[in-house]
Amino acid sequence: MANLYEIRREYTQGRLDETTAADNPMTQFHAWFEAQKAELPDEPTVMTLASCDAGGQPWQRIVLLKSYDEQGFVFFTNYTSNKGRHLEMNPRASLHFSWLVQERQVMVQGVVSKISREETAAYFHSRPRESQLGAWASHQSQPLADRATLEARFAQLKEEYEGKEIPVPDHWGGYRLSPHRLEFWQGGEARLHDRLEYVVEGQGWHKQRLNP
Secondary structure (H helix, E strand, C coil): CCCCCCCCCCCCCCCCCCCCCCCCHHHHHHHHHHHHHHHCCCCCCEEEEEEECCCCCEEEEEEECCEEECCEEEEEEECCCHHHHHHHHCCEEEEEEEEHHHCEEEEEEEEEEECCHHHHHHHHCCCCHHHHHHHHHCCCCCCCCCHHHHHHHHHHHHHHCCCCCCCCCCCEEEEEEEEEEEEEEECCHHHCCEEEEEEEECCEEEEEEECC
């Protein structure tokens, strides 16, 4: 067994205080998101999406955040993929942002619902044509005989839609995770990390510190 005991680092960059953190978690999220974007402009939207299958087995995968506001966090995928089927059966899901260059993490828990087809179409047509074609070519999460089969489907679609607008696939679109809980983590020395939890309470949010 590999011994990884000596791989460690101290977290010393900052503090997170419940008395100065925003009362609204989306305000706090925006401040941290902008800080991460300034530090690593190519990577701030990377997040882990966790869902559960029919047997209760958790699944995780990296997806990209495409918008956020007071209503929640939006991402796009194939509705017939593993995650799409999981979310159809159980719309409860979790997002995780790992911003360790800032020694920070954010976890978001909530309920997922599909966004409107108008919102989906607006985003779909903003993507590069190759990405639009990829949404048609990939039968996401289904078995694939070989790479050549996928590339042949892509080439066929590229020829079919040459000079034409590519329609939005019925099986593809956006989801919005509407949060009921967010947790902000700021690394601290001696593993005395700062953790703040926000939970929906009535029409607002209840904020409290958690033990690390």
